[in-house]
Amino acid sequence: MDDPGTRAAAAYHARRTRRDFLLLSGAAMALGLATRPADAHTRAAPAPPRSAADRLYGLGVASGDPLPGGVVLWTRLAPRPLEPRGGLDDRRYKVAWEVAADERFSRTVRRGETWAVPEYSHSVHVDVRGLKPGREYFYRFRSGREVSPVGRTRTAPDPRRRLDRMSFAFASCQAWQDGHYPGYRHMAAEDLDVIVHLGDYLYEGGVPADGGVRSTAVHDGLRFRCDTLDRYRLQYALYKSDPDLQAAHAHAPWLVTWDDHEVQNNYAGSISDESTSSVAEFxxxxxxxxxxxxxxMPLRAGQAPAGPDMRLYRRVQYGDLVQFDVLDGRQYRSDQACGDGGRVDCTARLDPSRSMLGLDQENWLLDGLAGSAARWKVLANQVVMAQDDFNTDPDTQLFSMDFWDGYKASRDRILRGIAERRVDNVVVITGDAHRGQAADLKLDFDDPESPTLGSEFLGTSISSGGDGSPSTGLPPGEQDPSNPHIRFQNDQRGYTTCTVTPDSYRVAYRVTPVVSRPDSPVETKAGFMIENGRPGLNVEVA
Structure with missing residues (x-):
């Protein structure tokens, strides 16, 4: 019905749409200002004074996307992160950065200056080049009298170099109000070359006034869900204020991708999960x-979005040992078939025109796998790829339409392409589902005798879902009757580590049983090994 309230709402959304797109257009110019050298007419504003309550680097430091000769360094000036603009004014601030070969900075190897500008919430993205491959470095920032915490990072080894070993961890899903982040504290104590985050870095919903499980009161600005730029900034500030998350960022470089909650639950491409949102509004x-x-995020300036578009899928190689293909399973996907939830007999999921990655990304992935000289090919993936039938009735299959099961033809193209190109040693690491799970990837999941093409390790959440249950799941090595290719499930929180050599790929499911407390211990719940050239899971004693 065309009533005055409906017309008023439409007018408001039209104004907001035009306003926000104008702001985004102006931001592209701001990026140029942030990265060009200072001229004679520009003066650095002094850093704000430090007090017991004010830390200029209140969101920590981070590094990411390592190359053989470089890495991205990140920080954001935010002395009071949960205030508008992080507690700063609209001026831009000069920030010096320094990279050294030792933690005491007695052997500085690179230094420079950049600008933290208000258009990008005073965040800093420094693309450092000219470093040596496969080396450990330390970095810090300075603005005025304020010096940041020291971060540790590592460059990637030369792809032409034989690499005997590397180790990394992966994680996902860290709803702030659902629990603390002890997994990150324990992760920061491990010897890791890189950390991979597979999405749901934050959740877009409002935060309870009492902070949920954390029992920490939050102000009213955090209690409604994110949709505006300033509201998302506030949510990131809340999450990144966590000291354990900061410790993990400062411990090793990160490779990041997103899933749905960085925007909106279960969105698909340009389609909102809410029927009330038009494509333009979404x-x-x-x-x-x-x-x-x-x-x-520790991403390069060249990766900044252009309006609603951002190229996030990319490839990073570690010597001749590991190639990471970091996927984007949200921005280009077709809308979910038959709705978002679990569905029986949804024939639309079989439609060959539908894709999880979009055809360009599918081709990019398969071409990159076929041309890879790395021993192990690791796909950093958002949602469960292996077939996952939730129905215990053997005569009826129940699938999630948000998983790759809802995009069967797209999954078939990927797996068939791997088989046809004879790509070996394929490992998929996955987030989203808030449980640990190990599975083999079959050319035909409905035929247990079908060839195994690789394995998928689904990592549980850092905090989402709360403590979980140690008694729910499937012990290592046993088979799920509805999914015989699944060999392990666990419903607790934590992270997953991978130790890779030319001969083997080893995985440890690290569990933090009590995320309702910040001091949870950590234990290894299950271990698996894959032998070079012999696809399929082998159970190891935890």
């Missing part, structure tokens, strides 16, 4: 979310 929403994501 793309403004997505643009705000993508911009805030880039502002708060």
């Amino acid at each position: 793309l403004v929403w997505r643009a705000n979310a993508y911009r805030a994501f880039w502002e708060h």
